[in-house]
Amino acid sequence: MNAEGTLADRLYEAALVPELWTETCERIALEAGSSTASIFTVDGSGNHRYVTTPNIAEAFAQFVQSDARLDNVRPLRAMQRSPFSFVRVTDLLSAEEFANDAIQRDIIEPHGMQWEAGWAFQEPTGHVIVITLMRAKGLTHFSDEQLARLDLLKPDIARAAYMSSRLAFNEARSMTETLSMLGLPAAVIGDAGRAIAMNPEMETLSPRIRTGAGDRLILEGVGANALLEEAIEHYKAQAAPAVQSLPMAGRAGAPPLILHLLPVRRAARDIFSRSMAVLAVTQVGQVGPPDMRVLCGLFDLTPAEARVARAIAMAQTPEMIAASLGISLETARSHLKKIMLKTGTTRQAELVLLLSGLNAPNFSGGGRPEP
Incomplete structure (x- = not known):
């Protein structure tokens, strides 16, 4: 299998298993002869989310917290001037803009990088997706051949991104x-x-x-x-x-x-x-113990934890719960700690209040599932 095919397969795998995106970025960087590779998304409110090779993660963390992200003209210009291919940032910015660019000066260069290229596109949801690559100081800029190799991956990158969004x-x-x-x-x-x-x-x-x-x-x-x-x-x-x-x-x-x-x-x-x-x-104002399915569905409780939660909602103490469920007091307390962690409560009184009203719903068909 050729390199493009192998990397394309990994793009689709990452679309299904998000944990693979970091490794996929590393594969993109290797394929492009780049020092880094990153993918970030921008929604209509300007919120950024990103995944990147570890060697530039600190720079991206700085970027998304800085005001420089609000003045970043790269994605818009890339979509306007080079919508169908990867492009060097030096082809998007004038010489004067590049010399005074805050992202280049304050973020990219202090982290040992010099040259940047990328591609931006807008998916059907309206979010902008940007793939950006950087080469370290001392290396030459991205060549036309390197950009052409990246262009071969564009359809797979776009489809993988759309697949992830749809899923x-x-x-x-x-x-x-x-x-x-x-x-x-x-x-x-x-x-x-x-x-x-x-x-x-x-x-x-x-x-x-x-x-x-x-x-x-x-x-x-x-x-x-x-x-x-x-x-x-x-x-x-x-x-x-x-x-x-x-x-x-x-x-x-x-x-x-x-x-x-x-x-x-x-x-x-x-x-x-x-x-x-x-x-x-x-x-x-609804009465009755909380429904087991509601507890499991809302708070990701196990059946054992849900039974303890129902008992807590009925004002039972851990000692009473242990006796009624036939478990040890230590087990009852352990379940209670996990329940409070999953529900975000810190006191038993808060937990009782939270569970108030979570009894089994009425179904129009007249049936009512067993708790």
Whole structure:
């Protein structure tokens, strides 16, 4: 198998297994005779996500935190001037622009790199995907032959990126469909704070919960809406955000609600997934122990942990749980610690409040699954 075929295969494998993107970048760099290779995405709000060869990771971390990313003209010019091929950055910037370029001066050169080439394209979701390569100081610039070899990979890079994005969207839709089967209204919130998938149960809550301009979720009531916005901003800023539960006051003919914001666990290398959190809604005032399927589906609890969680919601102590379930007190406490970790709670009282109302939903067919 030739080199292009081998690398093309790896691109499609990485589309399915995001953990392979770093190794794939290394393969791209080797194929191109480059010192580095990186792939980053930019959404409509200017949020950057990237994967790169380890030798330039520190520079990219600096780049996405700097103001220089806001003035980066490379992707737009590449799409305008060279939409069908890889291009040298020196062909995108004038000599004066290159000499005064903050990215080149403050980020690229201090990390031992000198020459840069890349390709940018916009996928159907509107996100811009950029593949950029750099050569170290002391080496010559990218040759026409090297760029031509990279151009042979463009169709596979584009298809792999689109495949990753489509799989990520299907995953988000699957999350809401799963919670729909449990009777829970749910929406998946993306990195930009927008609803990227919503099940029919959530849609029936409109206008109490609806989407507005830019597909942003809007809650009825200024207070509740402010709490949601604050929680979403907190999620954006945290590498490992915890579960948050937000109250929403009732009104005539409609009960109060609890909104559970649950972080989506995704691979750090999955730069194409835009799912940040799942918003699931339960009613206040429902009675009965939490449904096992809801507990497992919402918080990724094991069956054993779900049984302990149900008992906690029924105000049982660890000693009572151990006796009723026929397990040791140490095991009951171990399960409780894992439950609190997965639900993002720090006190048992918080856990009881969080689980309030998570009883088995009513199904229109008249049947009700066994807990």
